[in-house]
Amino acid sequence: MNKKISLLTLGAALIAVPVLAAPGGGDRNATQTRAEAQTKAAEMFAKLDANKDGKLDAADRVAKRAERQAKMFAKLDADGNGSISKAEWDQHGADRAAKRGEKRAAADEARQGKRHGMRGHHGKRGGRHGMMMMGKADTDGDKAISQAEFQTAALARFDAADANKDGQVTPEERKAQREAWKAKAGEWRAKRGAAPSAPASE
Template identity: 70%
Template sequence: MNRKIGLLTLGAALIAVPVLAAPRDGARGDADGNGTLTRAEAEAHAAQMFARMDANGDGRIDAADRAARRAEMQAKMFERIDADKDGNISRAEWDQHGAERAAKRAEAGEGRKGKRHAMRGHRGKRGGHHAMMLGRADTDGDKAISQAEFQAAALARFGAADANQDGQVTAEERQAARAAKRAEWRAKRAAAATGE
């Protein structure tokens, strides 16, 4: 049972990282809600995300923080599944949880399948793209990300999306950046599939 819960939460833990690419309806970190992300908003959002991810408050995001986050997520999931709050997950509670998940998937239909596939990230591994982004942020190779490294990576993504370099990322620039990333990923997948 714990193995299943661990596997369910692992994917969620890996995707809980800052991404300046916007959700479909607006820019993540757009504090004033005007649809345009400024450099100052990107910096503030990166600082908030870093503080949230640095679970032990030591100024670094490392394996200890990821383990703490996983444990927290597992505890929350256990709490949700343990309907009678007796500290155990019975077969009936587990089956009920599975039925609820199946119902949600059926309700979402084919769109949900596309999202799950997209979440697989780099080379079909769940959370792969986001884990890869965190790996790139670790510029000194110490397997931990300092606040400076985190901020630099966030601003690099901002700069890449800011096509006209005016210090703002508009909805059009976000869409263009997403399209360019998708094309890059497709090209990499095609190259990997052909063995190049």
């Protein structure tokens, strides 16, 4: 089970590589060069490599969890005395309730407008698509992704989107790539949902 979770985590990390995201702070009308995609991939790898050992594996997942726990404790310990009082805990609960309300309101508003993001046909980020990407990126089969493997996978995604092979990905090419992914996901769902054919009667 832990190995499967680790693979999902690494797959999700690959999906998060922003090589097909709009550059320039999210400008959807901007064109991205291959050099920019390579730089963004390097930045993402550095961010995901929590223990700075030059690879993405289960150890990074553990390190990230510990980092999140430390941040959460520091956030709860408002007065910084190394312990969490009942008042601090109650305040945390009130803050969480308020944020949940804000998120529900934002979600309702988003449903009324255009949906954004990488979720949708993938469900939770990662999933089956993440597993497949993990398998493709982990070329040496060691259940870890090196920086070189990460870069290679990121640039492969860029090259796949660069339809005219001019070293740039335009907003139109990004859109075409997203549509192609949606089509493949639809085909996979259709195959998965198709009932097995009944045996022929003699």
